[in-house]
Amino acid sequence: MTIESCTLLGTIIRLEPLSLAHREALTEAVHDPSVGRWMTVPLQSATDVQHFVDEALRARDAGTALPFATVLQATGQIVGSTRYLNVEPSHRRVEIGATFIGTAWQRTAVNTEAKYLMLWHAFERLACHRVEFKTDSLNEPSRRAILRLGATEEGTLRSHMLVAGGRLRDTVYFSIIRPEWPTIKASLEAKLAAHRT
Numbered sequence: 046m047t048i049e050s051c052t053l054l055g056t057i058i059r060l061e062p063l064s065l066a067h068r069e070a071l072t073e074a075v076h077d078p079s080v081g082r083w084m085t086v087p088l089q090s091a092t093d094v095q096h097f098v099d100e101a102l103r104a105r106d107a108g109t110a111l112p113f114a115t116v117l118q119a120t121g122q123i124v125g126s127t128r129y130l131n132v133e134p135s136h137r138r139v140e141i142g143a144t145f146i147g148t149a150w151q152r153t154a155v156n157t158e159a160k161y162l163m164l165w166h167a168f169e170r171l172a173c174h175r176v177e178f179k180t181d182s183l184n185e186p187s188r189r190a191i192l193r194l195g196a197t198e199e200g201t202l203r204s205h206m207l208v209a210g211g212r213l214r215d216t217v218y219f220s221i222i223r224p225e226w227p228t229i230k231a232s233l234e235a236k237l238a239a240h241r242t
Contacts, residue, residue, distance in 0.1 A: 046134040046137050046171050046172060046173065047134065048108070048111050048129060048132050048134070048139070048171065049111075050062045050105075050111065051111075051166070053113070053162040053163065053165075053166055054118075054162075055118065055158040055159075055161070055162050056118065056158065056237070056241065057117070057118060057119075057154050057155060057158045057237075057240075058115055058116060058117055058118055058124075058155055058158050058159060058162075059116050059118055060113035060114070060115060060116070060127065060159060060162055060163070061113060061114050061116055062111075062112070062113060062114075063098060063101055063102065063105075063112035063113055063114050063126060063128070064102075064114075065098060065102070067098065067114040067123055067126075068091070068094055068095055068098050069091075070114075070122070070123035071094050071097075071098065071114070071123060071125075071126060072090075072091045072094045073123075073147075074123060074124055074125055074126075074145070074146075074147035075088050075089065075093075075094060075145065075147070077147070077148040079148065080145050080146070080147060080148060081093070081145060081209075083180070083181050083183075083184045083187060084097075084143075084145060084208075084209065085206060085208045085209065085214075086100075086208075086209060087209045088145065088209075097126075098112075101126075101128060101143070104128075104130065108132065109130065109131065109132050110128050110129060110130040110131075110132060110143075111128060111129040111132070112126065112127075112128035112129075112143070113126065113127055113128060114126055115127060115146065115155065115159055117150075117155075124146055124147045124149075124150045124155060125144070125145050125146035125147055125150070125155070126143070126144070126145060127141065127142075127143065127144040127145075127159055127163065128141075128142065128143045128144075129141060129163065129167070130142055130143060131177070136174070136175075137171070137172060137173045137174045137175070138173060138174060138175045138176075138177065139167055139171070139173055139176055139177070140176070140177040140178065140179065141160065141163050141164070141167075141176060141177070141178055142178060142179060144156070144159070154236075154237060154240040156190065157194075157233065157236055157237060157240075158237055160194055160233070161230075161233040161234070161237060163176075164176060164194075164221065164226070164229070164230070164233070165230065168223060168226045168230075173223070174222065174223050175220055175221070175222050175223070176220065176221045176222075177218065177219070177220050178191045178194075178196055178218070178219040178220070179216050179217065179218050179219070180216070180217055180219075181208070181214050181215070181216065181217075182201055182214070182215040182216065182217050183214075183215075188217060191219045192219070194221070194229065194233070195221060195225065195228070195229035195232055195233075196219035196220060196221050197219060197220055197221070197225075198217060198218075198219050199218045199219060199220055200217070200218055201215050201216065201217050201218070202215065202216045202218065203215050
C-alpha cells in the first residue's frame with residue numbers, strides 16, 4: 046500500500062492536498078471557537094492554524110499522514126480539513142481524523158461526502174483491510190456521526206491523551222473493516238443521493 050498525494054472529487058466537495066496556501070482560508074473556517082473545541086491541539090487563531098498545517102505537512106513528509114483541505118465544489122471555498130493519519134502500509138490500515146468543518150457547513154452533506162470519498166479511496170484504491178476513527182469520549186456529536194457512517198465502536202482507551210487546556214482525555218475507538226465496506230458504501234451513496242434530490 047502506497048499512500049500518495051491525490052485529489053478526491055465528489056459532487057458537493059473535493060478533498061485537495063493540504064498546502065501552506067490553505068492557511069488563511071482555514072483560519073476563517075475556525076473563526077467560531079466551537080469549531081476547534083474537540084481538537085487535540087488548540088485551533089482558535091491564525092497561529093494555531095499555522096501550527097496545525099505545519100504539523101500536518103511534516104507528518105505527510107514522514108509518510109504517516111495524508112492531509113486534505115475540504116473545498117466546496119460550487120464555489121471553491123475552503124470550509125475545513127481532514128486527513129488520513131497513523132498510516133500503516135504493512136498492515137493496510139489507516140485512520141481518518143483531524144477533521145474540522147466550519148460552523149455553516151456542519152450537519153450538512155459536506156462531512157458525509159468527505160468520509161465517503163476517504164473510505165472509498167481507502168478500500169478501493171489503497172486496498173485497506175481496516176479504517177479507524179477515534180474521538181473524545183465527551184464528544185457526543187462526533188460519536189453519533191461516526192456510528193451513522195456504519196462504523197463499529199470498539200472500546201475506550203482511558204486517560205489516553207492530554208488535550209488543549211491540559212485535560213486528560215478518554216478516547217473512543219471505532220473501525221470499519223473490508224467485509225463491511227460494500228454495505229456501508231451503499232448506505233452512504235443512498236444518503237448522498239437523497240441529499241441531492
